[in-house]
Amino acid sequence: MSISADLRTQIRQRANFACEYCGVEEVDTGGELTIDHFQPRTHQGGDELENLIYCCVRCNQYKLDYWPLSTTAPVLWNPRQEPRSTHLVELEEGLLHPLTPTGVFTLQRLRLNRPPLVAYRSRKRQRAEEQRLLAQYGELVAVLGKLHQQLSGVITEQQKLLKEHKALLMQLLEQR
Numbered sequence: 001m002s003i004s005a006d007l008r009t010q011i012r013q014r015a016n017f018a019c020e021y022c023g024v025e026e027v028d029t030g031g032e033l034t035i036d037h038f039q040p041r042t043h044q045g046g047d048e049l050e051n052l053i054y055c056c057v058r059c060n061q062y063k064l065d066y067w068p069l070s071t072t073a074p075v076l077w078n079p080r081q082e083p084r085s086t087h088l089v090e091l092e093e094g095l096l097h098p099l100t101p102t103g104v105f106t107l108q109r110l111r112l113n114r115p116p117l118v119a120y121r122s123r124k125r126q127r128a129e130e131q132r133l134l135a136q137y138g139e140l141v142a143v144l145g146k147l148h149q150q151l152s153g154v155i156t157e158q159q160k161l162l163k164e165h166k167a168l169l170m171q172l173l174e175q176r
């Protein structure tokens with residue numbers, strides 16, 4: 001491996017510390033991920049930054065040294081060149097659905113619908129939904145707090161008025 005520590009750090013940061021194929025993060029796996037040569041070294045791929053992809057062990061294992069050897073051979077999705085949404089769409093239950101032949105091939109080759117990964121995506125979605133609901137709840141509490149403050153102001157004002165009325169009445173009664 002001729003990838004320097006500096007280059008490795010650069011690759012990790014560029015990928016936001018997550019597998020560029022499947023999205024699993026370092027913190028989920030409890031360790032650093034691997035580095036994949038998109039064009040494998042066995043097929044003349046080099047160590048330049050554009051050919052290096054931060055990649056989890058599973059995706060790397062499934063991808064191996066795939067490289068299309070003819071113009072008709074299927075092509076893998078290159079996360080360095082296109083966003084995932086070009087070739088794959090995530091369904092509600094965490095399953096990926098292919099949109100292009102490249103999407104179909106990548107899904108099969110990298111087993112991107114492997115059950116633990118689908119469960120991982122589904123859990124991530126659930127967490128995002130929970131966060132959204134929590135934020136909404138927070139907003140509601142803030143509005144209620146404001147309303148409560150306004151109401152307290154009105155009540156104080158009313159009490160003051162009542163006191164004044166009472167004083168006036170007392171004055172009237174004393175004058176009689």
Ligand SMILES: [Zn+2]
Binds near residue numbers: 022024055057058
């Ligand atoms: Zn992966």
